[in-house]
Amino acid sequence: MPLLKSWVETANAADHPFPLNNLPYGVFSIGDREPRCGVAIGDMILDCQAAEAAGLLAVGENALFDMPFWNGVMEAGPQTWAALRARLTEILAAGAADQASAEACLVTAAGATLHMPFQVDEYTDFYAGRQHAENMGSILRGGPELPPNWLHIPIGYNGRASSVVVSGTPIRRPLGQTKAPDATMPSFGPCKRLDIELEMGAIVGTACEMGAPITTEQADDMIFGYVLLNDWSARDIQGWEYQPLGPFQGKAFGTSISPWIVTKDALEPFRTEVPPRTEELLPYLSESKPGLYDIELQVLMQPKSTDQASVVATTNYSRLYYSAAQQLTHHAVGGCGMNAGDLLGSGTISGPKKSEFGSLMELSWAGRKPFTLVSGETRTFIEDGDTMTLRANAKGDGFTIGFGDCAGEILPALDDPFTRN
């Protein structure tokens, strides 16, 4: 598919993240005005509430934009999703009859603050990156052997919806309980091994009933769109607490997402197969269409002392072993009801080369191999004041589908309030 031309000129540049082909969904505010839903087009945002009030977005019976998040659109269902996208494409396309009225609903993105694009109902995180799982095995258990279930089940754990924040929100270094391998007693204090996990988040847009299995086709139809997701991880807290029930506090202090929901429709030209299966999957997990997408991913790290960010990893979403549709199917098949606004983290995405590792745990091999940033500083894990940014681009024929950065700065831990002299 070629670039679709818009009358918003900035949207027509081959490397602009928000061409007419994209139309990602966010929530923005200007000054102290109330947040509202918007669609990114070039350097502008279409104010959906204003556009709806002007009669430009009448795609259903009921108002869709009387709330400052996209859950209402999700709940209206796939027919409305398609009608809305078609209408947005029509009014923003070069030569649109409604250009003048749509132009009156545009604001400059540079002057807007971006908010959470949707209310997260529940959050689940998976472990679907094979290279990541093998690296974690090598680092923590002395060999790259996968857990015995790994090639059969998209492994996951139920996370905390309350941990999910929009890009730009600072993240406080957590306090917690840890135990060094040679220590006799655990201790309490600031996390010393603060890490990121490069992930994509799939957003469930339609519900499925508790107790009712779904196929991978149904699961794919239920997905509304995707965001970048950073599953901030306190490795020392996680390492002590997570046997045998899985991650708990080590992953509950912050999960950042990028501000724009990129719809499944926008990603359609980039669909790509999951890698070949090492073990045949049980029939309920088989897919009839490619479930991953060719999306280039980057991790950047920037200490406070410099205005230069270093690219510390570059990889691709298609490195995963399981698709979001397979994960959602597995999630629901045992009887778990899913709702609009549920967020599924893909699991950390790493490729085979060191430059493709999606966590600092892997990049520094558990702190044993420091790496150097462009400023000359070295790092193993994240230090206070460091900003970590995830970036994603899908490269089309003369256009780019971007997600908007997923960034967060680490603030120093609070003083331990429990120390008594």
Ligand SMILES: O=C(O)/C=C/C(=O)CC(=O)CC(=O)O
């Ligand atoms: O293998 C381990 O012991 C630990 C693995 C992780 O921490 C990975 C995780 O949280 C899931 C993921 O994002 O891939």
Ligand SMILES: [Ca+2]
């Ligand atoms: Ca994770």
Ligand SMILES: [Mg+2]
């Ligand atoms: Mg809930």
